[in-house]
Amino acid sequence: MVSLDFAAVLEQWPLLVQGIGATIWLVALAATLGGFLGIACAWARTWGPKPLAWLAAGYVESIRNTPFIVQLFVIFFGLPSAGVRLSPEWASALAMVINLGAYAGEIVRAGVEATPRGQVEAGLSLALTPGQVFRRVVVPPALARVWPAMVSQIVIVMLGSAVCGQISARELSYFANLIQSRNFRAFEAYLVATAGYLVLAIALRRLLLWVGPRFLFGTVWRG
Template identity: 70%
Template sequence: MVTLDFAAVLQAWPLLLRGAVFTVGLTAVAAALGMALGVACAWARSSGPVALRGVVGAYVELIRNTPFIVQLFFVFFGLPSLGVRLTPEVAAVLAMVVNLGAYAAEIVRAGIEGTPRGQVEAARSLALSEAQVFLRVVLPPALGRVWPAMVSQIVIVMLGSAVCGQIAAQELSYYANLIQSRNFRAFEAFIVATGVYLALSLALRHALYWIGPRWLFGRTPRLH
């Protein structure tokens, strides 16, 4: 007879809470920096110099075609051989930013390529600089068009942060593993962790859908 003892896991709720808070913070920093990197790379691939397009294209293909855990291990274990030593937390953020940046670049580029040419020409006729055209005319509606895909990618990156516990970054899965190593309740510990990840994913998705139209690309007009 198998008996489940969730109380043995839930009594360690301060550790689970600490891990969840760290995961949220890790995701927030990675999402902000990763999106900024993605926008810069999307601009480079759509309007940048030829040489820059090649460099960015190579970066995007490299990251999108290799596992995140390999990228994480390269940052944490590989860079020290070049004299660059990072804490687990900084390594986790850096790996997540680099990973999200590559995927965000292609997502944003798809939105940019959907911008009507006449809209860009009209903006240029108003004597706006190329930077103003991109930031004020091209980018906001482009983000609006691809925001659902961007939200999904950010959620995926948040869930991928679970492997950061492999380098001792103290996120949620790290503490779930720590708890089960103390009470040997692995099934219960990871069931609880799964529930927390599910709640975080749903909350993050709703938060991003609220933030996007209000802070990044303006409200979507309502049809009457």
Template identity: 70%
Template structure:
């Protein structure tokens, strides 16, 4: 049996693919900003917050890290409507991705915070800096610098995980590929193209974040 491939049948659907890429990047951008912000807050709560807050943050981290992302996504999209909270597929996807990234970012950032030399804290105290000033100007920047590669990797993982969001009809890249193959029955070609696009997105995103982090987040241009 002779097998023929027709990638043109997929590539001619480039508007669908482009829309999928746009949604994937949009979901990732919003999730990265909010997820890392939650991670910073959660890391502070787990390392320096009051006991009750450490307990809450710890429970959140353990719950999210020990359950599948698709279950978290389905809970937000299918479970919350039972409580009267109805969300669009895109909103549900963002919430699930933010919650997921926030938990992993909490542990990543916490590792950086706990690696802060005690001498830096003593120097901040000698300058009569407030706790907030010490955290944001003395502790957080070097902590982010230490853990930035791990954070970048986690953001890339979340971007790739956004493919699951097509299961609730979010029009990201995997949804576009599945829609294309349902129209022309070229599943092999459609998902090969999607695989290549995901690979390019992951490499580009990693490079962009590794470039942007030192310049805009923790002040090092080295």
């Protein structure tokens, strides 16, 4: 008779809490840096010089068309042969930033391309430099337009971070695996971790949808 024993998993709660903390750290870093990378990419593809636009397009396409786990393996196992050696946690963070940056680049670009021409011209006529116009006039409303898509993508990247345990980054799924390899309660350990991810996903979505309009691009542009 197989019976479920969640207590055997839950008594390891310090590990689970540590894992959740690491997952939050990873996603916070990825969302911040990946967001900036995405905006830079969107700029390169819409306003940037041709070679830069091609470069950005190549980056976006190669990331969007390969699995995250393969990107992670290339960074962790491949980069050392180029002399770059990152700890599993930093390799994971880098992979997540690069991954999110590509998707965010596409999302933000859609928002930027929907900016009415007149707003740009109005900005330039106020003697703002093109850089200032992009940063102050184009990006905030563009972000506001695409924010729901952006939030979804950040959540997807957060869930994708479960794979980072495969290169021994100590995040939530890593500890779920560790616990099950110690007490042989595989199903219970994975179920608890899965529930943890679900709560994280819901909380992260709520938080970002709340934070975005209030702190990132101002209330003026809502709706």
